Amino acid sequence: MDLPLPLPEAVPGHPYLFLFLNLLTFLLHIIAMNILLGVTAVLLLDRKISKTALELGMGKTLSIAFAFTVNMGVAPLLFLQVLYGHLFYTSSILMAWYWISLIAILIVAYYSTYAFASSLKKIYLFITFICVLWTAFMFINNMTMMIQPSVFKEYFNNSFGTILNLKEPTLIPRYLHMVTGAIAVSYLFLALLSRLKGYSIDYVSICLKRFFFVSLFQILWGTILVLTLSSDVMVHLLLQIRHMIFLLLGIVCSILAMIYAYKTKIWHCVVFSALTLVFMIITRHNVRSLYLNPYFDLLQLQVSPQTFNLILFLVIFLVGLITVLYLLRLSFKKV
């Protein structure tokens, strides 16, 4: 294909190492982001749940969730650039103004969470909600453009950084699948929190029922998403065992999570929801690989190993993790 694809640079470790780090940290980011977006939506739209949610400390939690969403977003973005930078920078440039304006939008959203924490005024919730929804939409535009290099030649019609991937059939299903997922996860989060704080089983049950109900929509959007994939990708995803297995496991776990939610078995629900996220993130990566198949494969990357630095990073990560766990323990003791 005669596309102006930038050349990828050599990577300082096996591509699958960075892929693992990318997917792991993306999982953490998704959890934090789901809580941020989902809880904001719940507080804004679900009057029945929101009062108790505020009692659970959700007013303050939003800003903390924001901090973790940003921090946990930095890492997958870093590893994404290592593996797919040559594609990611290109797609970002095509939508440059939208992309860079996210910083200002996120600053507004973040400050709104603090404003809400001190005033509990819904307007701040609304601002946060709209900003985060917009941000998610922009991210999905970028990520879908990145995996479809055929869109890159649009640059020659518009080099001003105002291209979006609106013609992409998977865009809206992917977006709605993610948004509904965030709301579902946040109900689960509220259920878990209220369980841990000893709230009534009714409240836990209501949250889990909400989780179940929203998850139905998520499955609907997920199904539409699969159907709107390009035919090549859909065929490989559904028929190649190494791809299909993760999708299947994800679907099975999500159904199990829903069943356990309906039965108010919260811990089972949490475990299977976590597994659903894991398998769906892997599936998301598989879809990415399939879209990129004609253009690029991770194993094409040249490796220039920095083994010592990897070990150093892991050691520092471990030390950091221990320190952080100590601080969190300290924090949870002081209630």
Add this chain to the structure above:
Amino acid sequence: MNYPIWDIANIGGYNLIALISILHVFVAHFAVGGGLFIWLLDLKAQREKSSELNSYLRHHTKFFLLLTMVFGGLSGVGIWFIIGLVHPQATSTLIHNFVYGWAIEWVFFIGEIISLLVYYYKFELLSPKERKLTSFLYFLFAILSLIVVNGILSFMLTPGKWLETRNFWDGILNPSFLPSTLFRSFFAFIVAGVFGYFTTITLKDSIIRRKILIFSSKFILFSIPFLVLSGLWYYDILSDQAKYTTFVLNQQSHIFVKTIFVTTAIITILSILMVLRFNGLIKAVIAIILVPISLLWISGFEFLRETARKPYIIYGYMYSNSILKNQEGEIQGKGILKVSKWVDGKNVQRSLWNSQCSDCHTIKGINRPIAGLLEGTPKLGIEAYLTGQGEIYKYMPRFLGTKTELIQLRDFIDNQIHPQEVEKETEASLDSAPAIQVPSTSTSAQYVLFSWATLGMHCMTDADKFFSILPPANTIHAILIKRGDPPEIVTDGVEVSYEIEAGFEDPSNRLEFWNYVKSLYGLDLKRNFGLAGDTLKGVMKQKDEIFVVDHIPVSPYSSDDKYLPYPLVSIKAIKKQTHELLAQTKVVAPVSTEVGCKNCHGGGWNFKNKVGLSDATATKILKLHDKRHKTNLLKGASKGNPIACASCHGDLATEMKGIEGVLPLSVSIHGFHASYVPFKDSKACMLCHPSSPTGATRCLRDLHVQRDLTCTDCHGSMQKHALSLLKSEANKPKSQVLIEAILKGNQMNVKARKAWIEEPHCLQCHKNFGSPEVSDEIEAHMLYREQRDDVGIPCMACHGPTHALYPATNPYDSKRDNFQPIQYTGRPIIIGSQGSCYVCHTKEPDGPGHHPNMRKKTESGQ
């Protein structure tokens, strides 16, 4: 090249990076210094068991959290975003080499967030020990974060051994890593103190407020000396090339240096004031204004750091336009378009602009807009800028690409800046010169008089209101020969006088020279008198058997408003005692104001659209000189005090000494322009000198032109010419800079020579005065114009002056430059050739006489 360019029109990606980065760095440094501030203040609060200090700590930490966590954190992400958009190639290189560094920094970032959140939200619940530990951990994570990020950032300025080894640790532990980390750390402590002041504004307790002000002042005042010392170390670590380019060549750095010095002084003074006892309102105002002043400090520093790195984004590895240094050869061969992935076939010119220029320039707008920088610069000037780009002023990269691509880029820039103008170069119309009658001198005449102007063309600046390269100053020589066997040179008892052609007696009618000669040359001159005290009519002085008159102020403008660059001067020799006329003749006093600076600098001509350095051009030149060399020439000229160029650039032509260490004028002007002029043949000369065959002067009018020889056949190309002059001043550092710029990495074997007193010589080609063999060597010899033959006759007496050797072809009248040959032989020939020895000899001489081979027939039988 590898990535598409985001067209940000009039803003420029550089400015977006600057905006986001500077704001982030300001807050991020506060995050680091503020961590130390909070930790130490917490220790103090616990030591003093002060609930008021605890209360302040809570208040300050809330502000700290809101500013650093939200704005600081997200603006940091913002830097990532913007550098990926504006400079993806460099970002990719940094990520792929230093990803583990960033991964480690991410761990520290998590530690910062959690420790700060725990410290803030659990402040009252933590034990004193736990508080101390938590705040210390925050500071530790913050400073570790600074250290790692600065390792990567400082690498961009001084990659050190990484350039050879590509080793991660060589990159991080680079030469400027330690000094810059210390420098930033001390600034971090200073800005922590500044914000310490800021958060006391709303404190009602004046005792606590004073405690915090003193505490904050200690932070600042303790750090400033170390800031200065580490700053000096940071400066010292830069390579000599980076120092010279940044602080000498690049004038942009000066405002940033001044900003740093001034704001450091203000911060110091105001911090001292904050510990003195006076009005709280004033202190509140100081606390507020110190915030933007500190922001100004960091802005000045970050802009200076970016400036110091030019022309690279990663020093010595990748240029600001993403081109790798080791790709230069490939691109010069193949062209940039062949190696770029994002060439818009419908708009190739814009793709060239994007790939070479858009990283640092907008066309209009706010990022060093070239519409402003190149305002009024014609196409040729743009081409010259592109040709010489990055050779002398190394803070820019070279233009990389083929000549065709350079021309395409030139045309693009020209169309963008001057969309309406279409330059049309037309042949200059020549004003009609008065007809001349050449008398015939009888072969029985007793005396014969020869005369010549010492320069075949004297160029004068005629921009005296602004500056003077050369004043009106023609020098005429004459020799009186008594015919005989042998003929003899006569000087005793003879007076030789001269008089300019009618219509040229009053040059001050048009030239402004006498209004400014005192300022230019330090002389009080009467109008129409020249630098040596002679006017346009008078008696010549005798010197070494010839008669001379020096520096008479001949002008090319006649009283009837014509441009005639070849006025005739009547020369008469009389017996002193009897006033008997012995001989007379006429000689051209060639003078031109066709000084072609406007060809590149714009501004147009100032006389009939064909000659004359206009005010606009002269102003442009002085502005550029002031900008490049920190002079005040334009201001001086506007106050009526212009100076001669040679007053600094000492010059043998005007016999001015100049300033010690400054290159002589000819060396400087040729040496500088040689790397810009886009021609290697005589078209280069025509840009400045009046030798264009379609111009109003056409000064190269001698027999060599008829044999298709041009300036460069004798003087060498502009580049060789400049190199030979520069080599004669090789001991001056500026010479080396200019030599390197001209050579562009090539070799060129050129011998040194001094301007005005050493020139290429006829004998280089006419070996032993014989038929010419073309030579590439440009050697320095005694000047032709000072040379005499074997019997003491100046060569020019018979052969004519330089650039108008007989038979000459004067564009105005063929007889003007051949006046004496026609007068004495009836033909425009070399006097004494073709059997015309009779001009001086009453008997046919034996032997060559004046020089070897003079009686040998040439190819044409002459």
